[in-house]
Amino acid sequence: MTSRTATLMAILLLLAAVPPVAAYFAEPFYLDLLRRVMIFAIAAISLNLILGYGGMVSFGHAAYLGIGAYAVGVLSHHGIDNGWLQWGVAIGASALVAAAIGSISVRTSGIYFIMITLAFTQMLYYLGVSIAEYGGDDGMRLKVRSQFSGLIDLNDPTAFYYLVFAILVLSLFLTRRIVDSRFGLVLRATRSNEARTRAIGLSPYPFRLTAFILSGALCGLAGALLANQTAFLTPEFMNWTRSGELMFMVILGGIATTAGPLLGAAGLLLLEDTLQGWSVLPKWVQEHWQLYLGVILVLVVLYARRGLAGLLPGDKHE
Amino acid sequence: MDFTLVVEQTLNGLQLGVMLFLLAAGLTLVFGIMNLVNLAHGSLYMVGAYLATWFYQLTGSFALALVLGLAGTLLVGVVVELVALRTLYERDHLDQVLATFGLILFFNELIAILWGRAAIYSTLPEFLSGHVQLAGNLRYPLYRLLIIGVGLAVALLLWFVVSKTRLGMLIRAGASNRAMVAALGVDIRLLYTIVFGFGAALAGLAGLLAGPIFAVQPGMGEMILIQVFVVIVIGGIGSIRGAFLGALIVGMVDTLGRAFLKPALSAVISPAAGDAAGPALASMLIYLLMAAVLAFRPEGLFPVRGGS
Numbered sequence: 190m191t192s193r194t195a196t197l198m199a200i201l202l203l204l205a206a207v208p209p210v211a212a213y214f215a216e217p218f219y220l221d222l223l224r225r226v227m228i229f230a231i232a233a234i235s236l237n238l239i240l241g242y243g244g245m246v247s248f249g250h251a252a253y254l255g256i257g258a259y260a261v262g263v264l265s266h267h268g269i270d271n272g273w274l275q276w277g278v279a280i281g282a283s284a285l286v287a288a289a290i291g292s293i294s295v296r297t298s299g300i301y302f303i304m305i306t307l308a309f310t311q312m313l314y315y316l317g318v319s320i321a322e323y324g325g326d327d328g329m330r331l332k333v334r335s336q337f338s339g340l341i342d343l344n345d346p347t348a349f350y351y352l353v354f355a356i357l358v359l360s361l362f363l364t365r366r367i368v369d370s371r372f373g374l375v376l377r378a379t380r381s382n383e384a385r386t387r388a389i390g391l392s393p394y395p396f397r398l399t400a401f402i403l404s405g406a407l408c409g410l411a412g413a414l415l416a417n418q419t420a421f422l423t424p425e426f427m428n429w430t431r432s433g434e435l436m437f438m439v440i441l442g443g444i445a446t447t448a449g450p451l452l453g454a455a456g457l458l459l460l461e462d463t464l465q466g467w468s469v470l471p472k473w474v475q476e477h478w479q480l481y482l483g484v485i486l487v488l489v490v491l492y493a494r495r496g497l498a499g500l501l502p503g504d505k506h507e
Numbered sequence: 508m509d510f511t512l513v514v515e516q517t518l519n520g521l522q523l524g525v526m527l528f529l530l531a532a533g534l535t536l537v538f539g540i541m542n543l544v545n546l547a548h549g550s551l552y553m554v555g556a557y558l559a560t561w562f563y564q565l566t567g568s569f570a571l572a573l574v575l576g577l578a579g580t581l582l583v584g585v586v587v588e589l590v591a592l593r594t595l596y597e598r599d600h601l602d603q604v605l606a607t608f609g610l611i612l613f614f615n616e617l618i619a620i621l622w623g624r625a626a627i628y629s630t631l632p633e634f635l636s637g638h639v640q641l642a643g644n645l646r647y648p649l650y651r652l653l654i655i656g657v658g659l660a661v662a663l664l665l666w667f668v669v670s671k672t673r674l675g676m677l678i679r680a681g682a683s684n685r686a687m688v689a690a691l692g693v694d695i696r697l698l699y700t701i702v703f704g705f706g707a708a709l710a711g712l713a714g715l716l717a718g719p720i721f722a723v724q725p726g727m728g729e730m731i732l733i734q735v736f737v738v739i740v741i742g743g744i745g746s747i748r749g750a751f752l753g754a755l756i757v758g759m760v761d762t763l764g765r766a767f768l769k770p771a772l773s774a775v776i777s778p779a780a781g782d783a784a785g786p787a788l789a790s791m792l793i794y795l796l797m798a799a800v801l802a803f804r805p806e807g808l809f810p811v812r813g814g815s
Binding site for chain 1: 538544591594595600601602604605606608609610611612613614615616617619620729733736737739740744786787790791794795797798801802805806
């Protein structure tokens, strides 16, 4: 076990210890906040797979967050509360949409890829806005959280917390395995040198598209979790700023690192929460926190290129 | 479907098209020459709209407000280039996207601090607020005709500057090989600043023209920016001609789709289908168009030849 893996383990152990500690201090707010952090971490992990390891700068990853959330919301709206079915549809529908968007966008690269993924997500956003049946602009409330035939009750904050935690650990483990596999090796090769990858007889397209679909499916699951977390969903889940935030999480945490997306999600959400709600800060900071967030974002991109994972102890090459 | 409505909507499409062109031209120039993805281009559009509206309220003179608004946006653009964007030219697109995303948050909030979050409305001066009798019973707002005229004039001017002047020669040279241009003794940094300022001024012009007909509010830039992306992806990134034709196509498709898709679907399939699918399909139309174009021409309709 490298020291980096050990650090990641320590972070996960700390996360596992949150519910009893929060219960002891009677601070349920932190349970909610960290659950939110972990859900976004799962979304960021999925983005890191294609952005970090595959070099595909997707500026539209919020689309799958939205599709996952809408899969839960729409089925629930029609009276189907079965969680297995809802989450299965969330993953399947996200994979299908990722396959459709990917089959067009993965053929392009660079700036075209960025703009196309952004534009398709915007299209889905407008689709969400224009369907009045599912609340249109205002979105809709989730009356009943996903039901898992009595196995686990999502209305219990602690049980929900550990479910999200388990999915997070599984996502970290699975993406690590994917990246280390032969498939992952080719994916990383297409990022570092496409011409050489072709020269040794591998066509990048199927590898990139597969990674794109896997990433979309995992992000769809995060969307299903997010819908249950907020018990509410709106087209805003697919807003382009959300895609930008996901990208920022990956960069802030440290691109193409295992722990990066988790650190980045924690970093950004806790920063947002602090700027908005920390009473020590003066009123003019709290009210216009986005101004400061914007400046911090620019500074991080310009000067902190290795991200938070670069600050962790351990070897720098994973 | 009556003829007057078709002509009116076509003019509306043309008007949206030239607005998109003003934004797309700056964005595509900056990308073609500096290889910079500038998401904050929409913020400059917003700055232009706010400055012009504010100066008009202060001075009471529409012409003066236009000049001051344009100069102000140019100034803001040059300052942004000098302070933040200059260091980004050598970075990859990911860093550029994120840093300029940060700039968007900054500008939207700054505008909210200065003028509030609610939309502000600007009025037209007396001499521009009338209608023009185009034919029979077709009356069209004079101001919208003016926008079309200004847009077409700017397109002509841009074509002239880029293909006939010394500055245009440097711009084209910079787009195809900047190292070579720098080696020949051209101050490439100055050229970059000029081009960026020029792009900013065009975005500001679009913003100040939009002021009196759209709601001027924080975030207005991003709504139109994503349409502009569709324009330059369809047209071919880096190509002014592509930006112009792409803008007209997108403007037309979007406007005519919103106006006629619902009645068309109602007539062809059923009124219920028209009501249900019309608005949704109309708002997705330009993105579907983009997908169709890319499926056949991944580099857009008018890719730039040669250049790097």
